Amino acid sequence: MAIGVTIVICTYNGASLLPETLAHIAQQRVLPHIPWEVIVVDNASTDNTLEVVETEWAKTGSTATFSLLHQPRPGLTYARELALEKARYPFIVFCDDDNWLAPDYVNLAHEIMQRHPSIGVLGGHGELEYETPPPAWVAALPLFANGRQAKSSGKVYRNTVYGAGCVIRKPAYGAVCRMGFEPMLTDRMGTNLSSGGDYEFCYALALTGYDIWYDDRLRFKHFMPKERMEWKYYERFFKERAKCFEVLVPYQFVINAGIESVSSFYLRLLRLFLSSIKQLYPLILNKFRLPAGSDAAKVNALKIKSVKARLWSFSRHRAMRENFARILQFKHEKLITLTRCETTFVPERKARIKMQ
Template identity: 40%
Template structure:
């Protein structure tokens, strides 16, 4: 892969938001590092592509390639994967069309990847910006829903079971392609209406394959939040979509519990092997029974019956 940075903007009807987003991208301090920008129009019905191009042209950055890509199939996952296939450079930054990257964002990403070869993904700290409406009292308790706030307690390589969100997420192109080379997203296999947590699934795949995630406390972006998104109904709608996605994600977590929690710890493996069947047999919750069954499925060397997605996750781990 060619060393450099590709910044990917996935947009759906983002014409009104793209001006500010592109303004901040144009200010990136990458003087000696090759970089490019890819704008993916994901089934927009406004003039997002034309707006994005005209906004970029204002900055006369002739040494930086700005490419427009169209992805007619709705869903950020489809737009993102199409852009990653087209990316020229190894280090990728996902910039939502309402994210404003700090001027040193791309440089920090480049330097961190160069210094930490074991790291496959990097995340930063989001700062909320509104149209003028004050943040509601409940906002602090729901920051993760809006991809703002710190993503870890401290700067550096994150604990094994921690994940990063998609806003401002950076990764290596070669690793991303590896994660989906044989196995497409299982969110798609379950239900096309829940392609909402593609960032979480990606991080879980990285962790199961032994890669590390990194939180950079100094890696900052502002997340513009329109007033209509600060409504309780809208907030709860976002939470509902996360809940739907968890139908698939909790199968990954069962695999993590069986594989990572017991790695190098035969005592914990043995304890889980004793406790988990009891949790399955005597559980009064379908969800808890499923968790116990899927944990056993990944622990035992011989086959037991499981659902198709858990089976595919096991195949993914072994690949």
């Protein structure tokens, strides 16, 4: 395999976002000795994404090898898997359809991954770019992929970086697949705001001995359309984000805390639950102290929703324990398949796990 870089864009109904994203990719100043390509994966879009991609890429005049793939199975994880399978080069940049990569992104990704063969996933530094000036309460809650991911460039000891702009080592992905790994999270599906697939992949590579890194030189803009600055969007975000906790919390216990016994698992879970209760109490008090309708009151209300969603996830403690057992078995044997599951909300804020 030639030592080059593949840029992957996975998109669902991204017709309005892709022109700017593709234009920034075409502006990459790639050194002559670095082979590179661009792959766009249409993940079951229902708009004119395909036509926009073909038209806008042709406009750029870029000489980079370009491929347009179709993944009819909804789910960001499935789209990424298809791209990983088809990518020609070992260093794969996952560029979201709302990410604008800096012109030196490919060169830096190639340099860092070449210099440090222990890196499984490399994260960059995103900066939010708003379509319209955000309300003060939105600016106070920068929840999306943005900002520094560590105090300094190097290994990230919490073992995760956000998926936007991240660079994955394809041979590392192949290695964990041969060990029997299959993700338990499907990540975003259509308009659903569930997440966590990027973190799970980082954890899987960390389990098999790869390092998770951050480099502050890898810069990109994360475009925020005005629809993401609406109150209803944030309410959905907090509610649907909680779906991934029953998978990610057990990973955190095993990898970051070194927990391996069921008793230690439940003790740690209890501590996490009590910590969440402790965070909720002053927020509820603030609810009655802050002026109704003020930006501070809105920020406080969204923080309450976030903590409540996390508390709700503790009702899934049996699923957490089962996932904990799967992760431990993979850690020690690296031969079993971590069964993919999809967590979906049903009425009365309950959830179920669909095992395949």
